[in-house]
Structure formats: structure tokens, C-alpha cells
Amino acid sequence: MNENIKNILEDIYSIDDSLRKHEKDLIKIIKTLLAAKPKAKYDEAFRQELRAELLEKFAELEEKQSKGFLKINFKLMNKLPYAIGGLILGMLVLLPFVSKDNILPGGKQINIGLESEIAKLSSNNAFGKINSDSDASLAARNAATEETVAGFGGGGSMTAYEKSMISSVMPAPMQYSYIYEGEDISLDDELLPVLKKVKGTEAQKSLAKILQNADFENIQMTSFSNSHLRNFQISEEEEYGYTLYVDLHEGMMSIMENWEMWPQPEVMQTLSPNQVPDDQTLLNIANKFLQEKKIDTSQYGQPHIDDNWRMYYDQRLAEGLDYYVPESIGVIYPQMVDGQMVYDEWGNPHGMNVTVNIRYNRVSSVHNISTQKYQSSDYDMETDVNKIIKLAEQGGSYTYYQDENAQNFEIKLGTPTYSYVQIWQHDGRTSNQLFVPALIFPVTEKPDNEYFFKENVVVPLAKDMVEQRLNPPIYPEDQPEILLK
Amino acid sequence: MEQDKELIKKIQSGDSSAFADLYDRYFEKIYKFIYYKTSHKENAEDLCSQTFTKALEKISDFKFTKTGTFSAWLYRIARNTVIDFYRTSPQQQDIDKTYNLYQEDDMENKISNKQDLDNIKDKLGLLKQEQKEIIVMRVWDELSYKEISEIMGKSEASCKMNFSRGIKQLKNSLISIIIIIALLVS
Incomplete structure (x- = not known):
């Protein structure tokens, strides 16, 4: 056989x-x-002929691409005319000083990486040990995130410094017990890709060269070698004008109101809640702005309104305290990476944030317009469900802080979904943005009368992070000030 | 798969010889895959040519994901090209019947008369289209269930189940098949 x-x-x-x-x-x-298998014998002459035709077509496509300066710029203009419009404006200003040959050396395209692209690295663990900046700082403080400690922390024991702070100004601490009530889960993937956002772009060098060829009076621009344009800023000098900031190195862009050009009444009336437009109106304002600026939202999920202020407002009102309605309301467009939604470590969807100024019903800023170029490398994942549940029941972070005087509240968690958590990792000189596979446990039940904002508990699946969070390093309790430095 | 990744990386940075290597690796497999679905040399050549042209045009957008392989991507293009061919060419037989349409001169020598052929046609005709397609991909194209599942856009478990049920169904019609075997070895 x-x-x-x-x-x-x-x-x-x-x-x-x-x-x-x-x-x-x-x-x-x-x-x-x-x-019964048919005898599918191909004609060798046909095979060779097709091969030659395809290679010819390949060359044609390559040629089109290399000549495609205008075409590709036009494509980018559709994506973000604001940014590229700024570049072109800059070039026009500089043109009188710049030789035509230097507009874009080598006829290369300006590719700032707005389209999603994931390059798989052949080696595993290519980004070193995964350790988020928040883990590092939290471990250093031997404390936890914002929830358990007096309603701010997420676990761990308090330092002497924190205890003294709390005893002097805070009421009795609250602590939260997370209880998993979802379905049985299984974790089968021993290896999964971790993504790292790629920094920098080829365009940085070309653009720097253009600027260096300009005449800047006494400064010998060309004396700066191996130059890269890292960022630039353009402002509209007109009523309700905006400022565009482009960080080519970090691959981030933002649009902000140009304060000087927006009305600033001498007396600002406090806003009332009924002046806040309904969610659909806010969404329409945000969508219209993005469409006008042709900012591509295809890499983002369904937008939602950040209405946490309402919770604060209702709570404060019930307690007879003052609270101001915010001037701006956020509309979050959750970032999608490799088809998965991205969360931050605190359980909020991570993505592009559009704020709407409700006094003028205009968009006042757009933050976190990010390039989408990533490297991917496989990492060991935790497959022990008990460890993951344990971590979820710690709130996703360090060992839970226990205080016998604290008021305890139960938070129930439902069946998790698979997603990415975005973390920052410091490599000695710079911080890198990593996207780590994670389980997102939705909060299904929480106390009504407390300031508890968490919608989800995020548990990263990378073994490095699970181990560190389950067994955090212990530092001496009496040296918080030194460690905090 | 690693070799595919390396080649695609080179292709995406403009290396035409990498494309030639990739073509050499897949031409025969894709040609046969299409031929099994058309049983017609000229149509198979035409569809094969369309498949590789589409792949060339789209390869700059190809991304490796944790579940997606290049092989499955290419087979999927080939499969869709064949489906489009049957949709847009009403004069052609329905794709559902294609596996029954082998020309006698295309058959291995073992099945030499029309009655044997008709028997196999009958048996395969009992199966659902999806079952036939999975059986052909597994037995003739020698594709793994992982590849089949990616090409068909179904889970691996569902492909295995379909294959197993199809074979079971054929087994239940075994008497006819045994007759065929007897004829084959005679």
C-alpha cells in the first residue's frame, strides 16, 4: 500500500x-x-511561453511603479490630502531654491506607510523579551494599576509612600474582586505572532535632502550628513483653522485646532448636558470631517462615542457635587490589525480619536492617525487556561491587593474574545509599539454606585507577560521615592 | 512554505527571477488542478494563464497571516477563475458535472472502456458537489486538509467530515465499484 x-x-x-x-x-x-485520475499532461511549449509572457508583464508592472511618482502621490492624496498637500506646499515654497533633479531623488515614491502591511520575520522572539513599559514601572513601584488602591489601583501591595498618601487624603480604600463566569475556554496555540510597528519611512531622507538644498541664510544645511526629516507642522491661518502635525519617524499624524484662529469668548458659559448632541449627530460630525479630509478609515472598526463623562456626571450629581460637562466629546475609531481589534492595557479599544467641540459642533482634533507597517515574529503563548483565568481575576495585572479595611466590590467577567493588546516597550533608547495576542474579558456586572470605568479586562497571552504578571519582582517597600525616579 | 515567503518577499521588492521560481514551483500543480475541473486542454491552458496573470497583478498585496498560505491563495485564485469560466460561458457544462466529463483519451490506461467510465461517473454523481471537490483535491491533487480548508473557505474539520462521508457513500455503493475493479485488473 x-x-x-x-x-x-x-x-x-x-x-x-x-x-x-x-x-x-x-x-x-x-x-x-x-x-480514474485524468492524465493531465501539460504542453512544455505552453509552459515556457506563459512563463515568458508573465516575466514580460512583471517588468511592465515594475516600470509603471517606478515611473509612478504622480500616480502614487495622487493615491496618497486620496488617503490624506492634508498631509501630502502640506508636503507639496512645502515643495512649492522650496522649488525656487531647489534643482528639479532633487524633487524626489531617484524618482522614488513618497511612501509613508498608511496602508496595512505585515512583514513576517523568519526568527521567533525577534523583539526580545516582551515586557510592557507599564509592567516595568508598576513592578518598580511594587504596586498596581489604577483600580484597587483607594479606587485607583489594580492589584499589588501598596508602598509605604502610597499608604501614607492615601491615609492623609483619601477615604477608606475600595478593592475589586474579579470573578470569571464565562464558558470553558481552551488555548491551543503554542505560538502566535506578536507585531511591532515599523518606525520611519524612506521619504524622510528624500524630504530632508530637498530642505537641505534650500538657502537658509547663514546655516550650511548640506553640512548635516545622513539627514532625515523627522517631523513637520503646518497651520491654517484662517478662522477655525487647523494645525497638522506629521511625525514621519514615529509614523503618527494628528490634526488639532489652531487655537489662535478659533474664537475665544471672554466669558465662557458652562455647558449643560442637554447641549451635548446625540451620539448619531456626533458620529455624523466626525465622519463628515474625516471624509472631507479623505482620511481613510478602512483600517478601523465601527466608531463609538466615549461617554464616560456621563457616568462621572450622574455620580457627582447624585452626590450633590459640581461637575462640568466637557467641552469636547471623543469619537473612537478602533484600530484593526491583521483583522483583529486592538485594545489598550486598560481594556479600552485603541485607535484613532476624533474629538468634537460641542460648543461649536466642529471637530477640534484627530489623534493617532497611524501608519500601518508592522513586523511580525512568533512568540510562545500561554496555553494553561488556569493561569489566564487567574490573571483575569487579578484584573489582568499584578497580584491583587488585599486590605482588611477596604470595601470590596465584585466585578463579573464573561467569556473572552481573541484580540490584540497594544503595549509600549522600552528598548533602552526608544519606545516601541507592540501588538500582543490577548484575551479580552468583558465586564458583565459591576457595582452601580462606584467609579468603575473598566469595560474589559485584558489578559495578554504571551508567556513572558503572563509569567511576569503572575510572579512580579518584589522590591523593598521602604524605598518608593528612589524607585520612582 | 518558508521558501514561498522568501520568494514573495523578493518579488514584492521587484525581483523578477523570484517570480520565475515561484511560477516553476506551482505551474504543474495549478495546471492539473484546473485540468481536473475542465478536462479540456485548451480551456485548462487559458484558465491557467488567467490564474497566474491575476496572481502576478495581486501579489504585491499578498500578506502572510497566521492562517493564510501562498499556496492556498493561488489555488483559490485558480478555483475562482474556473468558477467564473463556467458562470460566464453558458455553452460550457456546469461545473457540478465536470468531474464526470473525462475524455476517454485522457484516462489512465487502466480504465479502458466506456462502461467503466460510466460506472465511476454514476458513483461520483451520487456525491454532493462539495464532497466531490474535496475528494478530488485530496486524492488527485494530494492537497492537505489545511490547504483544502483554506481554498474552500471552510474549517479543516468540516472538510475532513465531507471527505469521510463521501468515501462512506462510495463504499455503500461498493458492489458497483468492485465490478469496476474486476474490470480494471482483468
């Missing part, structure tokens, strides 16, 4: 083992099927 037939039989038995007793019959069937 040949190997192929053996394999096919094993496949069949893995589905229905009772068929083993009919092995002889099955072999006959498979052999019959194999015998």
Missing part, C-alpha cells in the same frame, strides 16, 4: 474509526479513484 493511500485511510479513520473493518473495501475505492 502506498503512502498516499495510507494517509487517506488514516484521515478517514480519524473521523469514523468504525470504517477500519472495511479497510479492504476502502482501499479498493481509493485505488479506483486514483486510477
Whole structure:
């Protein structure tokens, strides 16, 4: 019996083992099927001819691409005319000083990486040990995130410094117990890709060269070698004008109101909640602005309104305290990476944030317009469900802080979904943005009368992070001030 | 798969010889895959040419994901090209019947008369289209279930189940098949 037939039989038995007793019959069937296989012999001349045609077409496509300066710029203009409009404006200003040959050396395209692209690295663990900046700083403080400590922390024991701060100004601490009530889960993937955002762009060098060829009076621009344009800013000098900031190195862009050009009444009336437009109106304002600026939202999920202020407002009102309605309301467009939504470590969707100024019903800023170029490398993932649940029941972070005087509140968690968590990792000189596979546990039940904002508990699946969070390094409790430095 | 990744990386940075290597790796497999669905040399050549042209045009956008392989991507283009061919060419037989349409001169020598051919046609005709397609991909194209599942856009478990059920169904019609076998070995 040949190997192929053996394999096919094993496949069949893995589905229905009772068929083993009919092995002889099955072999006959498979052999019959194999015998009926048509003789699909190709014509070698055709193969060669098609090969040659394809290679010719390949060359044509390459040529189009290399000549495609105008075309590709036009494409980018559709994506973000604001940014590229700024570049072109800059070039026009500089043109009188710049030789035509230097507009874009080598006829290269300006590719700032707005389109999603993931380059898979062949080696595993290529970004070193995964350790988010928040883990590092939290571990250093031997404390936790914002929830358990007096309603701010997420676990861990308090330092003497924190305890003294709390005892002097804070009421009795609150602590939260997370209880998992979702379905049974299984974790089968021992290896999964972790993504790292790629910094920098080829365009930086070309653009720097253009500027260096300009005449800047006494400064010898060309004396600066291996130059890269890292960022630039352009402002509209007109009523309700905006400022565009482009950080080519970090691959981030933002649009902000140009304060000087927006009205600043001497007396600002406090806003009332009924002046806040309904969610659909806010969404329409944000969408319209993005459409006008042709900012591509295809890499983002369904936008939602950040209405946490309402919770604060209702709570403060119930307690008879003052609270101001915010001047701006955020509309979050959750970032999608490799088809998955991205969360921050505190359980909020991470993405592009558009704020709407509700006094003028205009967009006042757009933050986190990010390039989408990533490297991907496989990392070991935790497959022990108990560890993951344990971490979820710690709020996703360090060991839970226990204080016998604290008021305890129960938070219930539902069945998680798979996603990415965005973390920052410091490599000694710079911080890098990593996207780590994670489980997102939705908060299904929480106390009504407390300032508890968390919608989800995020548990990263990377073994490095799970181990660190379950077994955090312990530092001496009496040295917080030194460690905080 | 690693070799594919390396080649695609080179292609995406403009290396035409990498494309030639990739073509050499896949031409025969894709040609046969299409031929099994058309049983017609000229149509198979035409569709093969369309498949590789589409792949060339789209390869700059191709991205490796944790589940997506280049091989499955290419087969999927080939499969869709064949489906489009049957949709847009009403004079052609329905794709559902294609596996029954082997020309006698295309058959291996083992099946030499029309009655044997008709028997196989009958048996395969009992199966659902999806089952036939999975059986052909597994037995003739020798594709793994992972590849089949990616090409068909179904889960691996569902492909295995379909294959197993199809074979079971054929087994239940075994008497006819045994007759065929007898004829084959005679």
C-alpha cells in the first residue's frame, strides 16, 4: 500500500474509526479513484511561453511603479490630502531654491506607510523579551494599576509612600474582586505572532535632502550628513483653522485646532448636558470631517462615542457635587490589525480619536492617525487556561491587593474574545509599539454606585507577560521615592 | 512554505527571477488542478494563464497571516477563475458535472472502456458537489486538509467530515465499484 493511500485511510479513520473493518473495501475505492485520475499532461511549449509572457508583464508592472511618482502621490492624496498637500506646499515654497533633479531623488515614491502591511520575520522572539513599559514601572513601584488602591489601583501591595498618601487624603480604600463566569475556554496555540510597528519611512531622507538644498541664510544645511526629516507642522491661518502635525519617524499624524484662529469668548458659559448632541449627530460630525479630509478609515472598526463623562456626571450629581460637562466629546475609531481589534492595557479599544467641540459642533482634533507597517515574529503563548483565568481575576495585572479595611466590590467577567493588546516597550533608547495576542474579558456586572470605568479586562497571552504578571519582582517597600525616579 | 515567503518577499521588492521560481514551483500543480475541473486542454491552458496573470497583478498585496498560505491563495485564485469560466460561458457544462466529463483519451490506461467510465461517473454523481471537490483535491491533487480548508473557505474539520462521508457513500455503493475493479485488473 502506498503512502498516499495510507494517509487517506488514516484521515478517514480519524473521523469514523468504525470504517477500519472495511479497510479492504476502502482501499479498493481509493485505488479506483486514483486510477480514474485524468492524465493531465501539460504542453512544455505552453509552459515556457506563459512563463515568458508573465516575466514580460512583471517588468511592465515594475516600470509603471517606478515611473509612478504622480500616480502614487495622487493615491496618497486620496488617503490624506492634508498631509501630502502640506508636503507639496512645502515643495512649492522650496522649488525656487531647489534643482528639479532633487524633487524626489531617484524618482522614488513618497511612501509613508498608511496602508496595512505585515512583514513576517523568519526568527521567533525577534523583539526580545516582551515586557510592557507599564509592567516595568508598576513592578518598580511594587504596586498596581489604577483600580484597587483607594479606587485607583489594580492589584499589588501598596508602598509605604502610597499608604501614607492615601491615609492623609483619601477615604477608606475600595478593592475589586474579579470573578470569571464565562464558558470553558481552551488555548491551543503554542505560538502566535506578536507585531511591532515599523518606525520611519524612506521619504524622510528624500524630504530632508530637498530642505537641505534650500538657502537658509547663514546655516550650511548640506553640512548635516545622513539627514532625515523627522517631523513637520503646518497651520491654517484662517478662522477655525487647523494645525497638522506629521511625525514621519514615529509614523503618527494628528490634526488639532489652531487655537489662535478659533474664537475665544471672554466669558465662557458652562455647558449643560442637554447641549451635548446625540451620539448619531456626533458620529455624523466626525465622519463628515474625516471624509472631507479623505482620511481613510478602512483600517478601523465601527466608531463609538466615549461617554464616560456621563457616568462621572450622574455620580457627582447624585452626590450633590459640581461637575462640568466637557467641552469636547471623543469619537473612537478602533484600530484593526491583521483583522483583529486592538485594545489598550486598560481594556479600552485603541485607535484613532476624533474629538468634537460641542460648543461649536466642529471637530477640534484627530489623534493617532497611524501608519500601518508592522513586523511580525512568533512568540510562545500561554496555553494553561488556569493561569489566564487567574490573571483575569487579578484584573489582568499584578497580584491583587488585599486590605482588611477596604470595601470590596465584585466585578463579573464573561467569556473572552481573541484580540490584540497594544503595549509600549522600552528598548533602552526608544519606545516601541507592540501588538500582543490577548484575551479580552468583558465586564458583565459591576457595582452601580462606584467609579468603575473598566469595560474589559485584558489578559495578554504571551508567556513572558503572563509569567511576569503572575510572579512580579518584589522590591523593598521602604524605598518608593528612589524607585520612582 | 518558508521558501514561498522568501520568494514573495523578493518579488514584492521587484525581483523578477523570484517570480520565475515561484511560477516553476506551482505551474504543474495549478495546471492539473484546473485540468481536473475542465478536462479540456485548451480551456485548462487559458484558465491557467488567467490564474497566474491575476496572481502576478495581486501579489504585491499578498500578506502572510497566521492562517493564510501562498499556496492556498493561488489555488483559490485558480478555483475562482474556473468558477467564473463556467458562470460566464453558458455553452460550457456546469461545473457540478465536470468531474464526470473525462475524455476517454485522457484516462489512465487502466480504465479502458466506456462502461467503466460510466460506472465511476454514476458513483461520483451520487456525491454532493462539495464532497466531490474535496475528494478530488485530496486524492488527485494530494492537497492537505489545511490547504483544502483554506481554498474552500471552510474549517479543516468540516472538510475532513465531507471527505469521510463521501468515501462512506462510495463504499455503500461498493458492489458497483468492485465490478469496476474486476474490470480494471482483468
